Amino acid sequence: MTVQLHGATDGNSNGELTVLESRAPKSTDNADGATGFTLQAGLGEFVDSSNKASGATSAFELHLLPQDITNGKTTYANGTSGDLKTIDNTLEEKGDAAQIMNVDQATMGASYVQGQYTAKFVKADGTNPAGATLKIGDGIGDGKTATVKSLNAPITWTLSAKPNVTTQP
Numbered sequence: 001m002t003v004q005l006h007g008a009t010d011g012n013s014n015g016e017l018t019v020l021e022s023r024a025p026k027s028t029d030n031a032d033g034a035t036g037f038t039l040q041a042g043l044g045e046f047v048d049s050s051n052k053a054s055g056a057t058s059a060f061e062l063h064l065l066p067q068d069i070t071n072g073k074t075t076y077a078n079g080t081s082g083d084l085k086t087i088d089n090t091l092e093e094k095g096d097a098a099q100i101m102n103v104d105q106a107t108m109g110a111s112y113v114q115g116q117y118t119a120k121f122v123k124a125d126g127t128n129p130a131g132a133t134l135k136i137g138d139g140i141g142d143g144k145t146a147t148v149k150s151l152n153a154p155i156t157w158t159l160s161a162k163p164n165v166t167t168q169p
Helices: 105-111
Strands: 001-002 016-021 035-045 063-064 091-094 098-103 114-121 132-135 155-161
Touching: 016 035, 035 091, 035 105, 091 098, 098 105, 098 114, 105 132
Parallel strands: none
Antiparallel strands: 001 132, 016 114, 035 098, 035 155, 063 091, 063 132
16 A cells, blocks of 8 residues: 655655755865765654554555755756756665765756755645655555554654865876
């Protein structure tokens, strides 16, 4: 079973994921400047309100579809490949972290700047699919009667700066 995510109790109600790049980009005037970043996410174990495991016989999966990465108003360009987007990826419960954003000065060129990098994971609206869906693990009821009021799982975010490599003559 796959459900659309809504009504989360933490995060924000707009479905926005924002990274604020506060470092100045690498340039001829700033040889030690920033060259980009990656953002990874890992999905933890689903538990009920008493912190007991969900009892699922297969893993839950959170699927994140590619979303435009904007500065809050306009979409960033990604070099010659069009608009900058998040990475289409699936996070498996208790699985390895997966890359969600890869923002890189080498591919973005002059579009890579200090500032806000926001991806909005939209809800389905009849025209567009939901930006995120959750596949419920097997063994959680029969889908007809309520067996669990709520389940929660942590998402662990890892933000990594890209290294600034300097070549020696």
